């Protein structure tokens with residue numbers, strides 16, 4: 614059983630609830646709630662594997678492995694198409710849920726970003742949630758449980774995921790990737806509590822390069838000319854596109870692996886078709902994820918400037934940049950830095966809706982520049 618949740622770090626409570634549910638019988642709907650990047654989606658896939666596996670989640674059989682890769686016909690992962698989970702999608706699920714599973718002992722539907730139901734899709738979903746077929750399980754995953762309709766929440770067992778401590782994250786990076794102690798600490802901090810991002814930084818040269826580039830841009834923004842600001846917007850947009858491309862590439866690699874496991878031609882063609890559909894539907898989501906990565910780094914930089922401006926160097930996330938932060942942080946600049954962080958947060962919020970991303974980033978830069986030039990520069 615441990616094996617199934619081996620990738621989940623620092624979530625003892627959630628893992629024990631889920632392990633017990635697999636042993637003693639699960640309810641039909643779960644809501645996995647907690648901060649971003651702490652392992653909710655991996656846990657959802659692991660739990661789904663446990664529900665589908667003949668052996669209650671051995672972690673090693675073909676069912677367990679394929680579910681955890683997101684490539685099992687009885688486990689469906691639904692992410693919002695555009696900004697919302699569409700009603701058509703729910704109608705489709707309602708219809709298919711009634712059929713027996715293809716091969717596993719259960720059918721599992723995992724909703725990522727489950728706070729993105731709109732009223733129509735939520736109402737359609739409630740019907741199934743009230744009387745789910747015996748072989749069907751739902752796992753709703755969200756960073757924002759407060760945005761879900763109470764009628765949905767009340768029908769789910771809530772499994773709370775907590776922030777992962779820097780210590781636990783650093784330990785994971787040391788054990789998993791063999792990072793040296795100091796590097797593991799730096800990486801855990803730089804990721805600001807987001808374990809998925811920390812693992813990405815630890816393993817991907819391109820993620821590290823992107824972080825450096827974006828931190829440089831954030832650093833230079835207050836003094837940048839209009840033209841330099843415009844070209845920074847272009848660079849950010851190019852970075853977002855690159856992140857999306859990389860994700861598409863890694864999804865392609867996952868497909869290749871799945872195809873190697875797939876025995877017959879029918880399964881292969883099913884997998885290929887499903888992969889294409891997934892890519893088509895995820896285009897916007899990939900862009901959103903890229904923009905989230907960008908804004909997270911910007912928020913982190915100005916947050917660090919705020920910390921240094923009040924002498925709280927120890928609280929800095931980007932410890933490898935402490936010198937630059939010290940060179941730039943203005944005593945008395947706290948309000949401006951907090952306004953810059955706020956501008957980033959508001960941009961993150963705007964980007965949830967169908968706004969033009971380039972416009973939103975341009976506005977964000979302008980607001981940050983305004984916030985940081987209101988203050989007397991010495």
Ligand SMILES: [Zn+2]
Nearest residue numbers: 666671674677
């Ligand atoms: Zn198994």
